[in-house]
Amino acid sequence: MPGVRSRDAGEADLRPEDVTLFLGRHEALSDYGREVVIGVCDEELLGKVFSEGGTRLELNKEFFGTMKIGGDELLNYLLEASSAIIVGEKAVKLAIKLGFINPDAVARVEGVPYAMYVRSPLM
Secondary structure (H helix, E strand, O other): OOOOOOHEEEEHHOHHHHHHEEEEEEEEEOOOOOEEEEEEEHHOOOOOOOHHHEEEEOOOOHHHHHEEEEHHHHHHHHHHEEEEEEOOOOOOOOHHHHOOOHHHHHEEOOOOOEEEEEEEOOO
């Protein structure tokens, strides 16, 4: 379960109800049962590709773009997810605010933040 942490100034200004994200939800069976993987990105990033060094982020509709959601809906999808790839300033800030991502675990490609959330199958 995500931990509780204090908000920084950037997170305090972010209102989930004012954010639009694209989300792809993918389900499969594994040795641990039903796995749900989500890809979520800021609305304006869908369809773009970012490369830097050996890292490439391709924000395609097949993985990130099947559903358009409000930021206030993200919590329910993250609670259900076995793992998530979260890309973009707003999406990452919301995931931090909700306690799913540690700010120290955020990486950047061409200045675009991204992070991954993985829930232990034993939880």
